[in-house]
Amino acid sequence: MRDLKNSRQNTKKMRRNRRKQKRKAPDLRKVLRRLLRVGVALFSTVLIVVGGFFVSQLLLASDLFRVEKISVIGQQRLEQRHVVALSDIEPGVNTFSLDLDLIGRKIEENPWVRRAAVQRIFPRQVRIELQERQPVAIINLGYLYYLDDDGEIFKVLEADDSFDFPVITGFDYERAQEHDEGYARTLKKIVALLQDLNRRERFNLGQISEIHLEKDNSLALFTLADSVKVKLGFAGFTRKLDRLERIYADLKPKLKVLDYIDLNVAEKIIVRIERPDKTAKG
Numbered sequence: 001m002r003d004l005k006n007s008r009q010n011t012k013k014m015r016r017n018r019r020k021q022k023r024k025a026p027d028l029r030k031v032l033r034r035l036l037r038v039g040v041a042l043f044s045t046v047l048i049v050v051g052g053f054f055v056s057q058l059l060l061a062s063d064l065f066r067v068e069k070i071s072v073i074g075q076q077r078l079e080q081r082h083v084v085a086l087s088d089i090e091p092g093v094n095t096f097s098l099d100l101d102l103i104g105r106k107i108e109e110n111p112w113v114r115r116a117a118v119q120r121i122f123p124r125q126v127r128i129e130l131q132e133r134q135p136v137a138i139i140n141l142g143y144l145y146y147l148d149d150d151g152e153i154f155k156v157l158e159a160d161d162s163f164d165f166p167v168i169t170g171f172d173y174e175r176a177q178e179h180d181e182g183y184a185r186t187l188k189k190i191v192a193l194l195q196d197l198n199r200r201e202r203f204n205l206g207q208i209s210e211i212h213l214e215k216d217n218s219l220a221l222f223t224l225a226d227s228v229k230v231k232l233g234f235a236g237f238t239r240k241l242d243r244l245e246r247i248y249a250d251l252k253p254k255l256k257v258l259d260y261i262d263l264n265v266a267e268k269i270i271v272r273i274e275r276p277d278k279t280a281k282g
Contacts, residue, residue, distance in 0.1 A: 151187035170213030
């Protein structure tokens with residue numbers, strides 16, 4: 001009887017042998033074409049890199065791009081010559097050798113500068129655009145500092161700085177230096193309060209001397225006349241000040257005998273009379 005198993009195995013071997021015989025030798029022309037494409041790509045890359053290097057060297061050496069003018073826009077407090085000095089840009093330097101981001105960071109080291117954008121104006125000019133900080137109050141942290149309209153503490157006051165701003169008290173120096181998140185939120189709240197007061201007519205910034213942070217983190221104002229405390233609490237300042245404005249003309253002549261004005265009771269104004277110590281605060 002015929003061995004069918006061996007027959008099938010022999011048939012498979014024959015088929016494999018036929019497939020092996022049918023495999024063609026590698027096409028050398030295709031291989032060469034691939035190698036040629038790779039070589040051209042590599043050569044082109046080298047040309048671009050080398051060409052870019054030589055072009056950059058030519059631009060750096062060219063007198064056409066020597067800086068002749070440095071313009072400053074957006075400054076209010078800082079003089080142009082001061083800003084140019086901060087930039088360290090020397091007249092005659094090649095504009096392509098300037099690190100614009102680094103120059104901007106140098107200028108921003110000045111406490112009055114919030115942002116500085118530096119750009120090339122071809123062929124021979126550099127323009128510096130400033131956004132300066134705007135002080136809205138003075139905060140007492142042992143030393144007096146300016147507070148800007150973003151609620152950021154940014155500068156120690158010097159002898160020639162203006163002191164004609166409301167004073168903020170009750171803040172701790174260490175927590176302020178550590179950028180305490182609670183302090184940051186409260187300072188932004190104070191900036192919003194100052195903006196609200198600045199829009200008012202009867203009881204406005206001209207009527208207050210101090211904003212105080214109480215131990216429970218509520219806020220209080222002190223009037224410029226007779227230093228009367230106005231208790232504002234934690235929120236809803238606009239509504240509370242609206243109530244005070246309606247009667248402030250009547251209260252103003254009586255400030256000398258008032259201890260405090262409390263605006264924290266809904267729809268009411270509580271006034272305490274016969275203040276025992278007119279200089280007491282907090």
